[in-house]
Amino acid sequence: MSSEHTAELKKVLKPIHLWAIAVGLVISGEYFGWNYGWGVSGTIGFLIATLAVTIMYVTFIFSFTELTTSIPQAGGPFSYSHxxxxxxxxxxxxxxxxxxFLITPPAIAFALGSYSHFLYPSLPVLHVAFACYVIFIGINLLGIKESATFxxxxxxxxxxxxxxxxxIVAPHFSYETFVTDPMPFGWQGVFAALPFAIWFYLAIEGVAMVAEEVENPKKTISLGYIYGILTLVVLALSVMIFTGGITHWKTLSTIDYPLPAALGIVLGRDNTWTHFFASxxxxxxxxxxxxxxxxxxxxxxxxxxxxYLPSFLGTVNARFQTPHWALFAGGLIGCLALSLGTTDQVIILAALGAVVMYMISMVALFALRKKEPNLERPFSVPxxxxxxxxxxxxxxxxxxxxVYYNQVLSAWFFAGLIxxxxxxxxxxxxxTLN
Structure with a gap:
């Protein structure tokens, strides 16, 4: 039997897997990346940006869930808009x-390399990042159930x-520290901080892309999404506020490992808990x-x-029922991005792709309500x-x-689309594709 064919993806995922994928997709955003927002807005400015983005994500996820349960296909947003x-x-x-989704993994790989370097200074950041691609593409090749369990x-x-x-850090929280230099760039800083606030929740919509592999998508996708977004809201706000009361925000606003650094301030860099947490x-x-x-x-x-892409990328491995060529192709692009960009640039570009997708998905929701009023909608947006x-x-x-604060990166993004x-x-x- 050929090792490549166009068979369907395997339907094995349960609600707990969806919650894990939803939270797992995003949770690195609580560990790093968001702190760059302090550098452009201060603590209070970033808090305002984060609250606005939180409202955006809560309303978006409840709306997006209607699309995902109505059209449970691996293409996710692409399928709805098409x-x-x-x-x-x-x-x-x-x-x-x-x-x-191609630009986000390099940012996380950078952080994995930075955390490893924090623990073991002899490990080069980029070497660890490249190794992560090799290891986790290998895990993903084994099958979706194995991947979801992991x-x-x-x-x-x-x-x-x-x-x-x-x-650990809550008892050391200082309100006076949190409100020191709270909005150094005024409301302009709040707008500049939005992509870093988006990083708190970026990619939760990726659950839509495993919809074809869910045992009962019409009932269980909504549970995974809703419990996932609620978990992330609590974690994001708690981590950001308590960390902001540990030390002046400038101390942590330009590094890829703010939480171990905050623990190092509270407990001492050489403290066992600091190293344990970083691990x-x-x-x-x-x-x-x-x-x-x-x-x-x-x-x-x-x-x-x-x-829309070369057909060989749409083949499924007969043994593991995973899209192996798609895994390899994305990995090559990610490794290239690792070599070219910095963490803050990568975050901004990923956020740019995300908000464009959110916009067209919401417009698609309105359009499908009119175009297909009788479409089965197991979950209706409240x-x-x-x-x-x-x-x-x-x-x-x-x-x-x-776009206003990142004109060069935005120009590259839209030039690529054109x-x-x-x-x-x-x-x-x-x-041929209408």
Whole structure:
């Protein structure tokens, strides 16, 4: 029997797996990356940005769940936008989602390398990052159930670790420290901080990309999403606020390991707890790195299966029922990005892809409500049309802020989209994929 074919993906995931994937995809955002937001806004400015982004994500996830349960396909946002708008909707959503899920893993790999270097200074950051790609692509090749079980274990460890961290630093929280130099750049800083606030929740929508591998998608996807977003809201706000009361925000605003550094301030860098936490902190980063590899591979697979990418990327391994060529291709792109960008640039670019995808997904939700009123909707967004409208409005504000403060990166992002559209139309593919 051939090792490559176009068989369906295996349906084995349960609600606990979905919660683990949802939280695991994102939880590294609580460990690093968000602290760069302090550098452009201060503590109070970043708190305001985070509260606005939290409202955006809560309304978005409740809205997005309606799409995921109605159209449980591996393409996720690409599938919904293609169904609502045809080839151009699918192309925009697919491109934006690919940028998000291909660019996010390199940022996490950088942090994995930085955490490892913090523990063992002899380990080069980039060498550890490249090794992570090799190891976790290998784990993902073994099958989705094995991958999801691994996600469950490391996600539970990461959540417990964050709770322990909060318990250790909370008694040392100082309100006076937290409000020192609270908004040095005024409201302008709040807008500049939005992409770093997005990092707290970025990629939770990746659950949509394993929808074809869920045992009972119409009932269980909503549970995974809702419990996942609630878990992340509590963790994000707690970690950010308590860490901000430990030391002046400038001390932690430019490093990839803010939590071990905060513990080092509270307990001493050579304290056993500090090293123990930094060691366990790798679990949170591993959970997200592993989850985003699942996400990018399913997105590449779905785009290839639908004719948007070369067909060989849409093949499934007969033995493990995983999209092996999609896993390899995304890994190569990620390793290239590792060599070219810095953590803050990677975060901004990933956030840019995310908000474009959020916007077109919300517009697709409105369009499908009109276009297909009889579509089976196992989960209906509450307070329609308020929730999707709020999510769309806040996503638009985030997009405007990211573009305004990051014009060169934004130009690269949209230039890439224009080039792909031109190639697509010139090749005549748009005529065959409507």
């Amino acid at each position: 169904r609502a708008f045809g080839w151009w909707g699918g192309l925009i959503a697919g491109y934006a989602t690919l940028v998000e 996600s469950l274990v490391v996600t539970l460890l990461a959540v417990v670790e964050l709770l322990v961290y909060i318990g 366990l902190g790798l679990f949170g980063l591993i959970a997200s790195f592993h989850g985003t590899i699942i996400g990018y591979s399913r997105q590449i697979f779905a785009l290839a299966r639908s004719g 307070f329609y049309p308020i929730f999707p409208a709020v999510a769309l409005l806040l996503s638009t504000i985030c997009l405007a802020a990211i 080039v792909i559209v031109v190639i697509f139309v010139a090749s005549g593919k748009h005529k």
